[in-house]
Amino acid sequence: MAINLELPKKLLATVDQAHQAASNIFRPISRKYDSREHEYPAELDTLASLYEGLADAGAAGAGAGAAGGSKTPQKDSAKGGVKNGGNMQSALGAMEVAWGDVGLMLTIPYQGLGNAAIAAVANDEQLKKFGKVWAAMAITEPGFGSDSAAVSTTATADGDDYIINGEKIYVTAGSRATHIVVWATVDKSAGRAAIKSFVVPREHPGVSVERLEHKLGIKVSDTAAIRFENCRVPKENLLGSPDVDTKKGFGGVMQTFDNTRPMVAAMGVGVTRAALEELRKHLEEAGVEIDYDKPAHTQHAAAAEFIRMEADYEASYLLTLRAAWMADNKQPNSKEASMSKAKAGRTVVDVTTRVVELTGTLGYSEHLLLEKWARDAKILDIFEGTQQIQNLIIARRVLNKSSAELK
Numbered sequence: 059m060a061i062n063l064e065l066p067k068k069l070l071a072t073v074d075q076a077h078q079a080a081s082n083i084f085r086p087i088s089r090k091y092d093s094r095e096h097e098y099p100a101e102l103d104t105l106a107s108l109y110e111g112l113a114d115a116g117a118a119g120a121g122a123g124a125a126g127g128s129k130t131p132q133k134d135s136a137k138g139g140v141k142n143g144g145n146m147q148s149a150l151g152a153m154e155v156a157w158g159d160v161g162l163m164l165t166i167p168y169q170g171l172g173n174a175a176i177a178a179v180a181n182d183e184q185l186k187k188f189g190k191v192w193a194a195m196a197i198t199e200p201g202f203g204s205d206s207a208a209v210s211t212t213a214t215a216d217g218d219d220y221i222i223n224g225e226k227i228y229v230t231a232g233s234r235a236t237h238i239v240v241w242a243t244v245d246k247s248a249g250r251a252a253i254k255s256f257v258v259p260r261e262h263p264g265v266s267v268e269r270l271e272h273k274l275g276i277k278v279s280d281t282a283a284i285r286f287e288n289c290r291v292p293k294e295n296l297l298g299s300p301d302v303d304t305k306k307g308f309g310g311v312m313q314t315f316d317n318t319r320p321m322v323a324a325m326g327v328g329v330t331r332a333a334l335e336e337l338r339k340h341l342e343e344a345g346v347e348i349d350y351d352k353p354a355h356t357q358h359a360a361a362a363e364f365i366r367m368e369a370d371y372e373a374s375y376l377l378t379l380r381a382a383w384m385a386d387n388k389q390p391n392s393k394e395a396s397m398s399k400a401k402a403g404r405t406v407v408d409v410t411t412r413v414v415e416l417t418g419t420l421g422y423s424e425h426l427l428l429e430k431w432a433r434d435a436k437i438l439d440i441f442e443g444t445q446q447i448q449n450l451i452i453a454r455r456v457l458n459k460s461s462a463e464l465k
């Protein structure tokens with residue numbers, strides 16, 4: 059069977075629109091907001107209404123849903139019922155928008171990682187209620203990061219409500235989003251099966267943003283510490299099933315990662331491509347020829363290095379598309395989602411750093427965006443599960459080991 063690796067025509071419009079936005083809106087303001095940490099880029103408001111309009115019209119291009127993911131595949135693209143749906147479209151949009159500026163991308167209103175979480179597990183009623191909010195994602199706490207089973211924030215049932223108490227840190231878009239998807243346990247004694255996610259409005263009694271973090275990269279993105287103190291939300295705000303099923307364990311909330319990891323991978327793919335394009339330009343200007351018909355080892359060292367990095371880029375791209383495609387086609391994709399994020403996270407860090415090296419003083423200077431991309435890249439290999447955690451998940455799946463057997 060032949061494999062067609064070209065994108066279907068209807069997705070090309072998404073790519074094109076997202077690229078225009080990235081090129082015309084993001085790139086020109088990229089440096090400005092890198093040097094004004096935490097300042098809200100007013101330019102994004104125009105983009106938000108554009109996205110909203112496109113989403114309403116069902117033409118969610120320009121990366122609308124760029125980080126959002128979607129439960130609803132849009133059209134069948136082949137007779138066999140193969141779908142190229144919301145996840146694929148979002149991944150492609152994310153690649154383009156992150157090519158423009160990944161920090162700004164994480165700041166686009168209504169495109170939060172919490173939106174992907176909602177899309178992954180919400181029922182129809184909740185999709186109606188929360189489909190159009192701007193949702194940040196709050197898992198991490200002062201006491202844990204990687205070990206997401208260690209959630210200590212509590213959600214105590216009280217009549218028709220849950221009362222949430224706890225502290226979340228490093229919440230991307232935590233001070234700007236309209237809502238926060240919060241992981242909390244409904245019963246500490248029941249372990250990971252009792253961890254559920256709740257949609258909480260940010261401006262709500264009991265919710266307070268305590269501080270914003272100063273960071274290495276993605277400086278325009280607001281990274282917030284948020285306290286929940288006797289914060290009361292209706293029971294309907296619990297995403298997925300409220301049952302504590304110890305046999306299913308962590309299933310419910312972990313499912314959100316199957317949607318969000320390919321999106322973070324897509325961001326990595328976008329930044330990698332930005333860096334490679336810039337490097338190609340400089341190599342050409344320096345008279346270094348990249349020849350795909352000659353073995354790499356017979357070429358200029360920089361050209362050989364370019365070819366190696368481009369192969370990593372292609373692998374990241376294809377793994378990301380596969381993970382998103384599987385999500386659209388309702389195929390279990392946890393392993394593939396982790397593979398895409400592991401590869402794309404590793405590649406974007408490697409490539410952006412190497413491109414700074416290869417372009418010398420120019421690469422390290424602020425004349426170009428290369429040094430910024432090298433700083434921005436690192437987070438893509440950390441949040442939504444670090445490199446090591448992705449490798450652990452992949453190993454468990456490949457070796458058929460439980461989390462107790464391999465940790």
Ligand SMILES: Cc1cc2nc3c(=O)[nH]c(=O)nc-3n(C[C@H](O)[C@H](O)[C@H](O)COP(=O)(O)OP(=O)(O)OC[C@H]3O[C@@H](n4cnc5c(N)ncnc54)[C@H](O)[C@@H]3O)c2cc1C
Nearest residue numbers: 195196197198202203204228229230441442443444446465
């Ligand atoms: C800028 C930024 C934005 C963020 N945004 C969000 C957000 O929106 N929402 C959210 O909930 N969180 C967010 N985070 C938190 C992020 O998800 C965590 O930092 C990440 O999961 C790692 O957790 P940790 O920092 O506690 O590191 P730790 O878990 O303490 O890990 C430290 C190191 O040990 C390694 N390690 C840990 N366990 C193992 C193991 N079993 N085997 C091998 N190696 C291991 C890790 O890979 C890492 O290298 C953000 C973080 C940053 C920096």
